[in-house]
Amino acid sequence: MLAYFLRRLVGIVPTLVLVSIFVFVLQLMLPGDPALAIAGEERDPESLAFIREKYHLNEPIWVQYGYWIGGVLQGDLGISLRTSIPVTDLLLQKLPVTIQLALMAIAIALLIGIPMGVLSAIHRGSALDWLANVIGLSGLSIPNFWLGVMLIMLVSVQLGWLPASGYESPFDDPVQNLKTMIMPAFVLGTGIAATMMRHTRSAMLEVLKSDYVRTARAKGVRERFVIMRHAFRNALIPVVTIGTLQLGELLAGAVLTEQVFTIPGFGKQIVDAVFNRDYAVVQGVVLCSSLAFIALNLAADMAYFLLNPRIRA
Amino acid sequence: MTRKLSLAIAAGMLLIGSAASAETLKIGLADDPDVLDPDQSRTFVGRIVYTALCDKLVDIDPDLNFVPQLATEWSWSEDGKALTMKLRQGVTFHDGEKFDAAAVKYNIERSKNLPESRRKSEVKSIQSVDVVDPMTVRINLGAPDATLMATLSDRAGMMVSPKAAEAAGANLGANLVCSGPYKFVERVQQDKIVVERFKEHWNAAKFHFDQVIYRTIPDSTVRLANLQSGDLDLLERLSPPDVPTVKADAKLKMVDVVGVGYQGITINIGNGERSKTPLGQDPRVRKALELAIDRNALNQVVFDGMHLPGNQFISPQSQFYAKSVPMPGRDVAKAKALLKEAGVEKFSFEMQFANNPDATRAAQVIQAMAAEAGFDIKLRATEFATMLKEQTAGNYQATQVGWSGRVDPDGNIHTFMTCKGGINDSKYCNPEVDKALDAARLTNSLPERKKLYETAIQQLDQDRPIIYLWHPKWIWALRANLQGYVPYPDAMIRLEGMRKGS
Numbered sequence: 001m002l003a004y005f006l007r008r009l010v011g012i013v014p015t016l017v018l019v020s021i022f023v024f025v026l027q028l029m030l031p032g033d034p035a036l037a038i039a040g041e042e043r044d045p046e047s048l049a050f051i052r053e054k055y056h057l058n059e060p061i062w063v064q065y066g067y068w069i070g071g072v073l074q075g076d077l078g079i080s081l082r083t084s085i086p087v088t089d090l091l092l093q094k095l096p097v098t099i100q101l102a103l104m105a106i107a108i109a110l111l112i113g114i115p116m117g118v119l120s121a122i123h124r125g126s127a128l129d130w131l132a133n134v135i136g137l138s139g140l141s142i143p144n145f146w147l148g149v150m151l152i153m154l155v156s157v158q159l160g161w162l163p164a165s166g167y168e169s170p171f172d173d174p175v176q177n178l179k180t181m182i183m184p185a186f187v188l189g190t191g192i193a194a195t196m197m198r199h200t201r202s203a204m205l206e207v208l209k210s211d212y213v214r215t216a217r218a219k220g221v222r223e224r225f226v227i228m229r230h231a232f233r234n235a236l237i238p239v240v241t242i243g244t245l246q247l248g249e250l251l252a253g254a255v256l257t258e259q260v261f262t263i264p265g266f267g268k269q270i271v272d273a274v275f276n277r278d279y280a281v282v283q284g285v286v287l288c289s290s291l292a293f294i295a296l297n298l299a300a301d302m303a304y305f306l307l308n309p310r311i312r313a
Numbered sequence: 314m315t316r317k318l319s320l321a322i323a324a325g326m327l328l329i330g331s332a333a334s335a336e337t338l339k340i341g342l343a344d345d346p347d348v349l350d351p352d353q354s355r356t357f358v359g360r361i362v363y364t365a366l367c368d369k370l371v372d373i374d375p376d377l378n379f380v381p382q383l384a385t386e387w388s389w390s391e392d393g394k395a396l397t398m399k400l401r402q403g404v405t406f407h408d409g410e411k412f413d414a415a416a417v418k419y420n421i422e423r424s425k426n427l428p429e430s431r432r433k434s435e436v437k438s439i440q441s442v443d444v445v446d447p448m449t450v451r452i453n454l455g456a457p458d459a460t461l462m463a464t465l466s467d468r469a470g471m472m473v474s475p476k477a478a479e480a481a482g483a484n485l486g487a488n489l490v491c492s493g494p495y496k497f498v499e500r501v502q503q504d505k506i507v508v509e510r511f512k513e514h515w516n517a518a519k520f521h522f523d524q525v526i527y528r529t530i531p532d533s534t535v536r537l538a539n540l541q542s543g544d545l546d547l548l549e550r551l552s553p554p555d556v557p558t559v560k561a562d563a564k565l566k567m568v569d570v571v572g573v574g575y576q577g578i579t580i581n582i583g584n585g586e587r588s589k590t591p592l593g594q595d596p597r598v599r600k601a602l603e604l605a606i607d608r609n610a611l612n613q614v615v616f617d618g619m620h621l622p623g624n625q626f627i628s629p630q631s632q633f634y635a636k637s638v639p640m641p642g643r644d645v646a647k648a649k650a651l652l653k654e655a656g657v658e659k660f661s662f663e664m665q666f667a668n669n670p671d672a673t674r675a676a677q678v679i680q681a682m683a684a685e686a687g688f689d690i691k692l693r694a695t696e697f698a699t700m701l702k703e704q705t706a707g708n709y710q711a712t713q714v715g716w717s718g719r720v721d722p723d724g725n726i727h728t729f730m731t732c733k734g735g736i737n738d739s740k741y742c743n744p745e746v747d748k749a750l751d752a753a754r755l756t757n758s759l760p761e762r763k764k765l766y767e768t769a770i771q772q773l774d775q776d777r778p779i780i781y782l783w784h785p786k787w788i789w790a791l792r793a794n795l796q797g798y799v800p801y802p803d804a805m806i807r808l809e810g811m812r813k814g815s
Contacts, residue, residue, distance in 0.1 A: 032698035036705065039355065043701065044434055044728065044735025054429070083502060084348040084486050093501060149534060156542035164542040165535065166528065167504055262530050262539075264504035272345065272503060277698055 005298070012294050019290045020072075020283065024065050027279055034277035038081050055081055055279075068283060077287075078280035080273075087284035090269065095288065097167060098265040101188070101258075102250035104181055106243060108189025109196050114239065116193070117200025118232060121208065132197060139194030148187045148260035155183065165262040184261040188254050192246045199242050203235035236307055244300035251296070252289040336813060338522040338795075340806060341536045341548035345503045345529040348486035351471035352423055352430045357717055357804070360468065361549065362527055364805045365508050367491035369470040370398065370417070371462060373720055375570075375801050379462050383412065383472055383492070393457030393757055400448045404515050406474035407496040414444040419475040421452065429483045432469045434735065457755045459762060463721030467803075494520040494808065503529055521812040537790065540565060546795050546813070549806065551788040553619040553671075559790045569788045570800035571621045571628050574718030575725065577781040578602070578664065578679070578711050583740035585707030591657045592710060598660065599777040601651040605686035606679060607643035612783055615674045621784045625770055626725040628784035632759075633722045635767040638774045648686035661689035665703060666713040668694035675782075676713050704738045712738075715785070720803055722766060723754055730773065741778035 035051040036043055052058045056067050071078055077087035120132040156164035162179050170177040207213060208231050216226045253267025262268075266285050273281035346359035351367055354360075372382040384398040404412035421442050424432040438458035443451040454461070464470065477490035489497050494516065495508035506527040510520060528545065530536040533552035539545045541562065551559060551567065559565045580599060581588040591598045608622035624640040627633050652658055666676040673694060680690040695703065703709045719725055727750050728734040732742035746769050753765040773779075787804040797810040 031702065032696065033702040033705075034698075036701045037698040039431075043705070046433065046735075047431060050428065080502075082347045084350075084353070084484065085502060090502060149538070152535065152538045152542070156544070157538055160542065164539040164544045165530065166539075166544060167501070259532055260535055262504065262528065262535065264501050268503050275696070275698065 005302070008298055008301070012291075015294060016287065016290060017069075020069070020287055021065065023283060023286045024068070024279075025061070027277075027282055028061055030274070030277065032277055034081065034279060037275075037277040051081075068280070072287070077284040080281050081278045082273075082276050082281075087280050090281060091284055091288050094264060094266055094269055094285075096169075097263060098251055098253060098267075100170070101181060101185060101254065101263060101265055102247055104185035105188035105192060105250055105254075106247050108185055109192035109246070110243065111193075112189065113193035113196025114200050117197040117239075118204055118227070118235075120197070121201045121204030122227065124205065132201075136194040136197045139190045139197075142191075143256075144187050144191055144254070145256045145260055147190070148184070148257055151183050151187065152260070165260070167263050180261070181263070184254075184257050184263055187260075188250065188257050192250075195242060195246065196239060200235065200239050203238045204231060207231045207235045233307065237304060240300055240303050240307065244296050244303075248289075248293040248296045251292040253285070336522050337524040337526060338547070338808070338811070338813075339526045339528060339545045341528050341530045341539055341545040343529075343531055343533070343536065343550045345531075346506065346527075349489045349497070349500070349506075350483075350486040351468040351473065351491075352427055352432050353483070353486060354468065355431055358527075358529075358549075361804075361806050362506055362508075363468065363471055363491075363493070364807055365495040365525055366489055366493045366497060367471040367473070368404070368493045369467070370465045370472070371470060373466050373801065373803060375799060377573075377720055377802060379466060383417075384465075389757060393755070394454045396452045396454070396461060397445065398450050398452070400450065401515060402448060404492055405513050406472075406477070406492045407490045407511055408474050408477055410474045410476050412472060412492055413447045414450045415447075416472060416475050417450045418442040418444055419478070420472050421469075423473070423478060424469050427483065435464045435467075435469045457757065459754055459757050460721040460723040463719065463724065466720060495525055498524075505529070516809070519809045521810075522808065525808065540790055540792065543792065545792075547789060547791045547798065547806070549787070549789055549804070551790045553616045553788070555790075556617060556619065556788070564793050566791050566793050567788060568791065568798060568800045569619070569786045570802055570804075571630055572718055572785055572787045572804055573628070573631075573720060573725070573802050574716050574785055575623065575626055575628070575781050576620075576675075576713070576715035576783050576785060577779050578713050579704065579739055579779050580711045580777075581707060581709055581739060582776075582778045583742065584738060585740075587707060587710055588740070590662055590710055591655060591660055592662050595655045595657075596776055597651045597655040598657060599780065601648040601655070601686060602683060602688060603777065603780045604641060604644045604648040604651070605683045605688060606780070606782065607682060608640065608782055610643075611675065611678050611682070614678055615671065616783075619788065620786050622782065623784045624774075624781050626729075626779075626781060627722050627766075631722070633763055633766050635770040637767060638770050643682070645686050652687050659687055659689065661691065662710045663691040663693055664711040664713060665693045665695045665700050665709055667697045667700055672713060679713065707738075707740070718803075722762075723750070726750060726766075726769070727754065730769075730778065739778040741776065743772060743776060746772050746776075 035048045035057055038051050039047045056064050068078060079086050080090060116132045120129040123129050152164045155162050162183055166180050168176040168180055213226060213230055216230050253265055253270055255267035255271055258265045258267040266289060270282060270285045342358045342361065344356060344358045346362050347356045348354050349359065351363055368383050370382060370384045371379045374380050383401050383404060385401050387396060387398040389396055400414060406412060421436060421439060424430050424436045438454045438456060438461060439452055440455045441453045445451050472492055473485060474490040478485050494511055494514045496511045498507040498509050500506045509524045530539060533555060536548050537555050540548050559567050581593050612618055612620050612622050621628055622640060623629050625634060625638065664676060666672045676692050680692055683690050700712065704712050716725060728736045730737065730741055731747045731750055749765045749769040753762045756762055789800065791798060794814045796812055796814050799807065801807065
């Protein structure tokens with residue numbers, strides 16, 4: 001098992017290099033000129049020439065990549081072309097926000113999705129199953145953007161219970177932090193909960209039909225025990241997969257939700273960076289999210305080992 | 314005993330009362346500012362934040378007259394090549410350094426020489442700065458420059474602490490040190506910029522908020538929702554469709570002013586192959602396009618009448634507006650006749666525009682109006698950065714685009730319409746216009762400048778490389794209890810005198 005994980009760990013490096021090259025090339029294929037985007041209204045030829053020179057925008061693409069990767073190897077991700085803030089600082093500023101939002105959203109999704117999935121599988125065809133399906137489908141089909149704006153209108157503007165947007169660090173003010181994060185986490189969480197519920201339900205149905213569950217029941221094991229011990233645990237495998245993938249996506253940033261609640265996370269950062277052709281920031285964020293994604297996949301594989309003895313063999 | 318106790322309680326309540334009055338003003342911005350260094354920055358919203366952080370040599374009043382800020386009085390030399398300024402006594406920077414003539418010299422030289430400076434073209438006319446005495450500077454010019462006062466009323470006139478700037482170099486933006494009424498506290502990119510009251514400011518008594526937070530909220534609906542819920546006190550750039558919502562809400566109010574910018578259609582006259590169309594080559598076709606457009610209807614339909622229609626690079630409210638070139642009404646018959654005269658009765662061209670809701674609707678209305686005169690406009694929605702690139706590269710026939718505007722008229726026209734202008738994307742070139750626009754830079758006499766601009770405007774009206782359509786109004790929405798907000802045509806949010814009522 002150890003050897004396997006070590007192999008996987010080593011494999012991360014070429015993956016990251018490939019991702020970074022891919023993103024670099026993609027960015028250069030974007031129409032528009034970063035020098036123009038940076039210069040804004042003051043786009044006289046002198047300014048443009050200076051910007052091109054300073055950020056090596058005149059050089060061939062592989063030289064530009066060389067500058068960047070050379071910096072990365074020394075722990076320097078460059079500076080934002082737009083704000084002159086070091087990209088590393090930006091990432092350190094945004095990463096905790098993104099992680100917190102992702103974890104809260106996934107927690108909400110699990111708390112809603114799994115029990116709903118299990119219950120609707122056990123009571124298949126009942127009114128409960130039907131209701132869970134309706135709620136699940138609505139969760140999937142309501143766009144986050146719309147749900148976010150509606151929640152702001154209701155909870156913040158009408159009722160005045162929670163702030164409409166903004167972000168406060170949990171270290172400065174934990175209560176205010178929760179107040180600002182709960183709505184965006186809920187908006188993100190409900191969407192994922194629906195997916196979770198659908199997967200839990202179908203996995204449970206699958207497992208409940210299997211031989212060993214029938215055997216367990218035939219042995220006279222109590223139904224509660226059959227469900228929790230024999231069925232649910234095995235049904236968790238696909239749920240772990242989905243959960244990890246979803247978490248990985250969340251770590252790449254929840255663009256629209258962050259936009260609505262003005263949460264300063266990765267999503268907002270990367271969209272703005274792309275529009276401003278702020279290459280260094282795009283590269284940094286993508287690198288960071290890919291790393292998180294890969295690490296999560298590794299963690300998921302580890303979880304399979306723990307959950308299912310058959311994989312361990 | 315009881316008396317003592319009640320006195321103590323009263324004193325305690327007073328303390329609590331004064332603590333509670335530690336007031337914060339929260340302002341919603343539509344974009345995230347870029348680097349916070351007046352010499353390097355480029356964004357409009359950045360300038361809004363500087364209004365709190367940095368004092369300038371001079372400021373403007375709501376009628377665009379120059380008024381003292383760090384310079385208390387000034388005079389021009391006879392030949393217009395030297396500006397002598399007396400400086401305000403007792404001003405300190407946020408780091409405790411003293412503001413004096415040497416600081417002014419340092420700042421102007423920084424604008425000129427810092428490799429990263431974006432102010433170079435603005436201060437080009439300045440040749441040297443002399444420290445006459447500790448509180449007097451003389452700015453020497455190579456040639457007279459009528460735009461200098463306007464320049465000094467904006468970023469090039471903002472004074473940063475020489476000590477801090479010397480230490481930080483090009484990284485001053487990470488912790489800007491100026492002498493304004495508020496000092497920098499922290500910034501979370503794309504989220505907020507926090508500033509707090511600078512108690513030693515020379516005019517501190519006029520600033521009533523202990524803290525000001527600028528929050529970046531790009532979505533206009535969300536920005537408004539934050540104002541409605543009380544999470545903001547003031548927002549800039551209210552979207553015209555939201556005006557009725559604000560008017561209907563007793564807790565909110567609205568303030569507006571016509572800005573110094575414009576919106577219009579820039580036409581490719583001589584920028585590469587794509588200028589070789591009847592539209593690019595024949596002024597009659599461009600005139601026909603202008604006559605096909607009903608500016609008032611466009612403003613009504615697209616902006617609910619919020620903006621101000623216009624036909625020159627400065628608005629009809631400006632003292633420089635040339636009354637001899639009035640805004641033409643719509644005349645489809647005449648447009649058709651002109652097209653016929655030019656030999657192109659049916660004619661198709663492509664117009665690019667920024668892919669945002671306002672520009673899209675404007676472009677569609679223009680397309681529909683022009684169709685009636687015989688123009689077949691193909692619309693191309695383009696992401697903003699790409700649009701500018703296409704325009705600079707000459708890969709366009711026409712663009713619906715605008716300019717945020719400058720206090721001095723020169724900033725709205727010289728770089729666009731002179732043969733060698735830095736942003737002359739039309740590649741329009743007319744020596745007569747160059748002559749007038751150059752001359753208008755060289756004189757400080759208002760009547761003379763007005764005449765020169767009129768000459769240029771009359772010539773431009775013959776050639777029409779840009780069809781000016783409307784002058785955007787700046788609209789702010791405020792909580793009803795916010796008092797003392799004065800709108801300025803440069804759209805900067807000046808915090809002086811603002812306070813919250815009950």
